[in-house]
Amino acid sequence: MNEIAENKQKLQAQTPGAYRAQSGEYVFNFSKVNQILGGPDYSPVYGGCVEGDRMIVALMTAPAGKQSEPHSHPNEQWIYVLEGVMEILVEGERHTAHPGELIYIPANTIHCGCTPTEKDAKFFTVKDASHSLHGIKVQK
Numbered sequence: 001m002n003e004i005a006e007n008k009q010k011l012q013a014q015t016p017g018a019y020r021a022q023s024g025e026y027v028f029n030f031s032k033v034n035q036i037l038g039g040p041d042y043s044p045v046y047g048g049c050v051e052g053d054r055m056i057v058a059l060m061t062a063p064a065g066k067q068s069e070p071h072s073h074p075n076e077q078w079i080y081v082l083e084g085v086m087e088i089l090v091e092g093e094r095h096t097a098h099p100g101e102l103i104y105i106p107a108n109t110i111h112c113g114c115t116p117t118e119k120d121a122k123f124f125t126v127k128d129a130s131h132s133l134h135g136i137k138v139q140k
Contacts (some may be wrong), residue, residue: 015056015132016040018049030059038125042137043068054129062086062121067114073135075127079103084121088113110138 013020017036019028030048038045038060045068047060056075062084070089079086079102086097090111097103105111115121127133 013049013051014129015049015051015134018051018056018058018133021050021052036133039068039071039134039137042071042135049133051129051133056127056129056133058125058133060123060125062113062115062123064115064118064120068112070110070112070138071135072108072110072138073127073131074107075129075131076107077105078126079105080124082122082124084115084119085117086113086121086123087116
């Protein structure tokens with residue numbers, strides 16, 4: 001691969017639809033970047049996503065009463081709850097997180113979540129860029 005092709009590849013997001021930070025960009029408005037699904041084939045969460053060289057960040061909404069299907073991803077994930085209540089199942093253990101609480105999902109760990117109330121949950125999530133924002137649905 002030549003240098004021009006390598007540079008172009010570096011500037012494209014690995015998560016389909018996510019925004020890839022470009023050289024010289026330092027401030028982003030989540031409401032103005034592409035709104036994508038957090039896990040198109042396993043999760044109803046949606047929001048803005050920005051990727052850099054080593055980090056992926058997203059501001060997501062988890063719709064009230066909706067649930068994701070079990071999935072994992074090769075990259076670790078942090079989820080900071082901003083609004084609402086999130087219930088998660090990590091390796092078969094149920095946890096509830098409220099605004100101001102932080103959830104940690106280790107790499108390659110099967111998990112799923114839901115918003116058990118009538119109010120949407122909003123959360124900020126961070127993953128390392130060793131893999132995309134999207135995970136891998138557990139096959140039944």
